[in-house]
Amino acid sequence: MPKRAIITGITGQDGSYLAELLLEKGYEVTGITRRLSQPNLDRIAHLLDRIKLYPADLLDVLSLIHAIEENEPDEFYNLAAMSFVPASWDQPLLTGEFNAQGVTRVLDAIRRVNPKIRFYQASSSEMFGKVREVPQSELTPFHPRSPYGVSKVFGHYITVNYRESYNLFACSGLLFNHESPRRGLEFVTRKVSDGVARIKLGLQDTLLLGNLEAHRDWGFAGDYVRAMWLMLQQPTPDDFVVATGVSHSVKDLVRVAFAHAGLDWEKHVRVDPRFLRPAEVDHLIGNAAKARQVLGWAPSVDFAGLVGMMVDSDIEKLSGITPGKPR
16 A cells, blocks of 8 residues: 655645655655635646645644545645745734644644654744854754744644654654745745846846845755655654755855856845845754754755756746736
8 A cells, every 4th residue: 555645735845846755755645725716736737637635724623634534644744834934924823823723733633533643844944043053953942033933933842742742753844944946936045046037038137135144054945855754754753953054145145146147146136125024033054963864864956056946947937028028
């Protein structure tokens, strides 16, 4: 019998890469999707004939119970979240409902239906926030600096609590920033790669950004979903930092992206105060030694390769647009 997996957030960047990985490994994959008038299936369009979509919602525990009962998964990957950090200040309560209480609903549904299901929770480097040490490991104290980060801390600790209280096989991946051509346009990496492509093709001349000095540990999403899967294959559940261990500033990102397209970034980039956060997270860099040692995991794509991949993809996507034509 093939293994079965449920993925929440399957229509997102990570969900699409994880679905591909699990299908390659022979899994039957069910994706949880919310009922929307305009479903966003672009990232998984190439998989629709190989996966099953099931309507359920992190805000509705009964729908999660039904999803587990009907699909009988061996593994459950919770990747769904309000994931755009700046938006969490505008919608802090809804962010908490999805990212904190949503995790609790999934865990309780698993506990009630089948506590043998192995569970993965997508935790975040944003939980470290105002960092207490550099680099950050599994033992670094949390100091979140956004409603998003606060909600992820709750989701992380409720996962630990259900593991310790009910003996669930529940793991959290403390994933540092991971990007790809499938990243949403609201995220800075994709905003930069899309902007570079548009400037290269004559579709715009200026790119407006926020804090150029913020540092992040950026990796490739395709590498990071492999770490998620590896966590659920271990003999005992545990939590792992997943990161490259190399930090770059937003300015570094801009330099590499523009240079890849043969452009001078200083002629096109402007800082716009509207894109500055109320409380900034300045220097995130992960210590993934535990993941390397226990899981045997290591990233395969470096920073320059990732940025180049994203710029090339956006240039290809936009090449058919003529100057002056709107998005």
